[in-house]
Amino acid sequence: MSTFVKFIIDGKICLSEEGKQLIEAAKENDIYIPTLCNYPGIPPKGSCRICTVLINNRPATACTTKVTENMDIKTSTPELEDFRKAVIELLFSEGNHFCPSCERSGNCELQALAYKYRIAVSRFPYFFPERTIESWHPKLIKDHNRCILCKRCIRGIKNNEGKTIFAYGRRGQYLEINIDPETSKNISDELAEQAMNICPVGAILVKEKGFITPIGKRKYDYNIIGSEIENQ
Amino acid sequence: MTKKKKIIATASLAGCFGCHMSFLDIDERILNLIELVEFNKSPINDIKKFTKHCDIGIIEGGCCNDENVHVLKEFRKNCDILISLGECAIMGGLPAMRNGIPLKECLEEAYINGPTVKDVNPQKIIPFDPDIPKILNKVYPCHEIVKIDYFLPGCPPRADLIWNALYALVTGNELLIPYEVFKYD
Numbered sequence: 001m002s003t004f005v006k007f008i009i010d011g012k013i014c015l016s017e018e019g020k021q022l023i024e025a026a027k028e029n030d031i032y033i034p035t036l037c038n039y040p041g042i043p044p045k046g047s048c049r050i051c052t053v054l055i056n057n058r059p060a061t062a063c064t065t066k067v068t069e070n071m072d073i074k075t076s077t078p079e080l081e082d083f084r085k086a087v088i089e090l091l092f093s094e095g096n097h098f099c100p101s102c103e104r105s106g107n108c109e110l111q112a113l114a115y116k117y118r119i120a121v122s123r124f125p126y127f128f129p130e131r132t133i134e135s136w137h138p139k140l141i142k143d144h145n146r147c148i149l150c151k152r153c154i155r156g157i158k159n160n161e162g163k164t165i166f167a168y169g170r171r172g173q174y175l176e177i178n179i180d181p182e183t184s185k186n187i188s189d190e191l192a193e194q195a196m197n198i199c200p201v202g203a204i205l206v207k208e209k210g211f212i213t214p215i216g217k218r219k220y221d222y223n224i225i226g227s228e229i230e231n232q
Numbered sequence: 233m234t235k236k237k238k239i240i241a242t243a244s245l246a247g248c249f250g251c252h253m254s255f256l257d258i259d260e261r262i263l264n265l266i267e268l269v270e271f272n273k274s275p276i277n278d279i280k281k282f283t284k285h286c287d288i289g290i291i292e293g294g295c296c297n298d299e300n301v302h303v304l305k306e307f308r309k310n311c312d313i314l315i316s317l318g319e320c321a322i323m324g325g326l327p328a329m330r331n332g333i334p335l336k337e338c339l340e341e342a343y344i345n346g347p348t349v350k351d352v353n354p355q356k357i358i359p360f361d362p363d364i365p366k367i368l369n370k371v372y373p374c375h376e377i378v379k380i381d382y383f384l385p386g387c388p389p390r391a392d393l394i395w396n397a398l399y400a401l402v403t404g405n406e407l408l409i410p411y412e413v414f415k416y417d
Binding site: 092096098099100101102105106111114115118120121122125126128129130131145215221222224 | 316319322323324325326328329331332370373375376382383384385387409411412414415416417
């Protein structure tokens with residue numbers, strides 16, 4: 001039987017199973033910690049750093065930290081909020097995020113976080129990198145302009161033999177996530193849809209499924225990201 | 233006692249005029265607005281040149297040619313406060329989608345190789361008349377050319393966002409931005 005531990009988040013006494021991911025433990029206690037690269041049910045990666053919180057006054061990512069007894073966690077200080085905003089702005093500057101023409105707009109987690117923090121403009125100069133769009137696949141489109149390299153698709157999407165269908169290609173500033181032509185050959189419609197939904201941005205799209213939800217009915221049109229956790 | 237009206241100028245650079253259309257979507261509030269402000273150089277009243285110094289300049293669209301840069305610098309000189317209105321002014325927007333393509337390729341596609349032009353331009357001329365504004369190597373957000381004071385995102389920015397921002401700026405009241413009017417699309 002698992003033991004429960006007591007810890008404190010922003011002054012609130014919380015209870016959760018020992019060894020649970022902090023981000024999940026916080027969710028159980030109706031506290032939302034913003035994240036981009038973390039996805040429930042797949043192993044954490046800690047690549048986006050947005051879930052950085054202060055644990056006993058030291059910064060650490062909430063997705064890769066396990067809760068222990070008497071942890072004192074602060075999720076929101078002015079420095080942390082500014083740090084989070086900076087990371088989001090960096091992502092907007094680093095890629096080509098043209099929200100008005102994106103199929104994922106309104107359902108995009110990166111955009112929703114930018115709405116949450118009311119980011120009107122990036123403090124960094126826009127980089128406008130030269131990126132390509134992979135559209136050879138029969139069911140999927142991989143748009144490298146929008147990819148934030150969070151690796152959710154690599155970690156979460158496997159074909160029926162258990163092999164990953166996404167993989168890193170190239171190196172350094174040219175790093176990109178590609179669709180593997182072999183393992184992705186005969187993927188089902190459900191798996192393709194799953195791949196699109198696991199992507200926090202509009203980098204993985206199922207063909208002929210763009211702009212399917214009208215404006216006003218999309219996920220983040222009226223609801224702030226994380227409000228479903230906080231308002232439970 | 234009548235208060236001095238604030239003076240507003242607006243311009244559309246590399247934009248589609250959608251932000252100006254959204255501005256007109258403030259509907260009957262335009263009657264309240266006209267009590268508070270007067271317009272100077274703007275496509276709304278068709279005044280082509282600044283006739284006096286303005287309090288607020290509203291810029292739609294980024295900079296894609298040297299004329300855009302010239303107009304933007306004129307606005308900076310003639311306005312106390314400059315506002316970037318809409319995605320194109322803020323980050324280049326749709327015109328900036330060409331930034332990943334070399335300029336030469338863009339022009340060749342537009343004037344020589346594109347399916348609608350390849351049969352009608354046998355001499356393969358890319359327009360170069362000195363009267364035509366020179367196109368820049370890429371599309372620049374306004375704040376990378378001059379200092380911009382405020383940013384109102386959206387494609388187009390919601391009319392309520394424009395109204396709330398202008399009203400707060402002109403009257404000095406607190407600016408309230410509800411979540412549903414702060415959008416990028």
